[in-house]
Amino acid sequence: MLAAEAGVRPSTASGHLRKLTERGLLEVLATGRYRYYRLAGPDVARLVEVIGRLAPAQPVRSLREGTRAHALRLARRCYDHISGRLGVAVTDALREHGLLEGPDSAPDLANVSGDRLSVRVRDEVDYRVTEAGHDALAALGVVLPPKLGAVRCCIDWTEQRYHIAGPLGAAVLHAFDSAGWITPAPTHRALRVTEKGTAGLREHLSITWPPSNPTRLEPGRHR
Structure with missing residues (x-):
């Protein structure tokens, strides 16, 4: 299945998976005749997100690819937290409701000249x-880690705005999943907001979902 999704031969996919596992980027769990792979930890997930932000846009060659790319941009699972437009919307709502204190947006990367490290x-x-x-x-069912200090937020690679990550991001994802607000896509890491989730987001966080102006990717390109 992974080879089919990536558009490569099974032997090629197996070779890449072996190398990534040997280098500690992936973990493998053998169950019967099946082998399940997952990212080795949150540091690897952050690395994948950074690469996603820096990588050039890829061509969309089919309606299926475009639909999948759009679903990933709307809402997806980034290792242990929610990202995409949903992750950004939740972060903005928490800040706007006075539940979270922090910056209201990401830097204007479009106006950055030179590399990002040199301009800080x-x-x-x-x-x-x-x-x-x-x-x-707590009323939303989010179990906060004991002695929670600073809440890590990172720039979403499709939205270029901050979304919550770290322990709080993981707790929010778990709460939404447990409440039946979100369900995973069957073959990739996109998330779907359920009817119950749509109502919950509106009632508790004043989030209208799906967005009234969902961003469609330009024909021929996607992240």
Whole structure:
């Protein structure tokens, strides 16, 4: 299945998986005659996101590819937290409701000249859960880690805005999943917001989903 998704031969996919596993980027779990691969940890997930932001856009060659790319941009799972437009919308809503303190947007990367390190563009920033935020998040079923300090946020590679990650991001993903607000796509890491999730997002976070103006990728290109 992985080879078919990547458009390569099974032997090629097996070779790449073996190399990535040997170098500690992937973990493999053997169950019967099946082998399941996953990222080795959150550091690897962040690496994949950074590469996604820096990689050039790829051509869309079919309706299937375009549909999948659009689904990934709307909402996806980034290792242990939510990213895409949904992740950014949740982060913005938490800040706007006074539950989270931190920057309101990412740097304007379109106006950055030269490489991002030389101009001090920060890919990650720290937010903080407010006193009101602890109670409101608990009411949403979000189990906050004990002694939660700074909340890590990183730039979303499709939206170029911050979304919550780290322990709080993982707790929000778990809460949404447990409440039946989101379901995973069967073959890739896109997430689908359920009817229950649509109602919950509107009631608790004032988020209208799906977005009234969903961003469609330009024909022929996708991230």
